[in-house]
Amino acid sequence: MTSTGDVAQRSSTSRTVNEVDLSRFDGQRERAAAIVMRYPEPRSALLPLLHLVQYVEGHVSREGVAFCADVLDITPAEVSAVATFYTMYKREPVGEHLVSVCTNTLCAALGGDDIYAAVRERLGGIGHEETAGEPGTTGSLTIEHAECLAACDLAPVLTVNYEFYDRQTVDSALEIIAALQRGEKPHPTRGAPLTDFRRIELLLAGFFDDPEVGGAAANAGPSADEATLRGARLAEERGWTAPPMPDAGPDRPTEATDLPGGAS
Numbered sequence: 432m433t434s435t436g437d438v439a440q441r442s443s444t445s446r447t448v449n450e451v452d453l454s455r456f457d458g459q460r461e462r463a464a465a466i467v468m469r470y471p472e473p474r475s476a477l478l479p480l481l482h483l484v485q486y487v488e489g490h491v492s493r494e495g496v497a498f499c500a501d502v503l504d505i506t507p508a509e510v511s512a513v514a515t516f517y518t519m520y521k522r523e524p525v526g527e528h529l530v531s532v533c534t535n536t537l538c539a540a541l542g543g544d545d546i547y548a549a550v551r552e553r554l555g556g557i558g559h560e561e562t563a564g565e566p567g568t569t570g571s572l573t574i575e576h577a578e579c580l581a582a583c584d585l586a587p588v589l590t591v592n593y594e595f596y597d598r599q600t601v602d603s604a605l606e607i608i609a610a611l612q613r614g615e616k617p618h619p620t621r622g623a624p625l626t627d628f629r630r631i632e633l634l635l636a637g638f639f640d641d642p643e644v645g646g647a648a649a650n651a652g653p654s655a656d657e658a659t660l661r662g663a664r665l666a667e668e669r670g671w672t673a674p675p676m677p678d679a680g681p682d683r684p685t686e687a688t689d690l691p692g693g694a695s
């Protein structure tokens with residue numbers, strides 16, 4: 432089993448594992464050790480480590496898989512099994528920005544499909560998880576159609592590097608795309624100012640205060656929309672709460688607060 436000491440010890444040396452050169456990750460050993468230290472079991476650190484790999488590479492590369500395997504003392508096959516399961520881990524290099532258009536039911540019904548089609552067309556007909564422009568260069572964009580982005584009350588939505596642009600139309604979405612291609616960073620509807628895909632990957636690896644991402648203050652912003660909060664506020668004013676789960680244990684509340692319509 433890998434210990435955090437093992438990870439730290441390897442911090443200063445270039446390594447080759449299974450004939451894969453890991454030297455490009457030499458500068459990340461300290462961060463990798465910090466990630467591993469957050470968990471009681473090293474292999475639990477795999478998800479944030481994969482984000483760290485995407486910060487370095489712009490995707491989960493073969494070298495990145497070997498790096499994770501080396502840090503956690505697990506096999507590359509085990510790393511790949513996880514990396515290929517989750518859609519946020521990309522197999523090809525991502526552009527400066529990742530544009531995700533929600534095409535799930537509600538967004539699709541309110542125009543999400545049209546937005547996705549228009550964005551594709553504007554970017555030369557590229558498809559899901561394909562990139563317009565040279566990955567990593569200014570203005571390069573990777574697009575994907577996304578499942579529900581948990582903002583149905585603000586549909587149709589798209590995200591850029593996981594920051595939200597709510598209540599979009601075809602025209603407003605194309606304006607965002609054009610601005611991104613010019614190298615601009617239009618402010619999201621809510622949340623933190625836009626950066627780029629790689630910096631967000633460092634945030635997702637858990638380095639909120641890292642100078643590379645501008646520090647914690649640079650990544651703060653209101654995350655909820657007023658419309659989303661309105662229902663919660665109404666429930667609070669009227670004393671509505673959810674009924675307990677059927678299998679509530681002895682320490683859980685057993686009395687349901689009265690709900691509208693006499694439900695309890």
Ligand code: FES
Binds near residue numbers: 533534538578586588
């Ligand atoms: S369906 Fe698009 S955010 Fe839920």
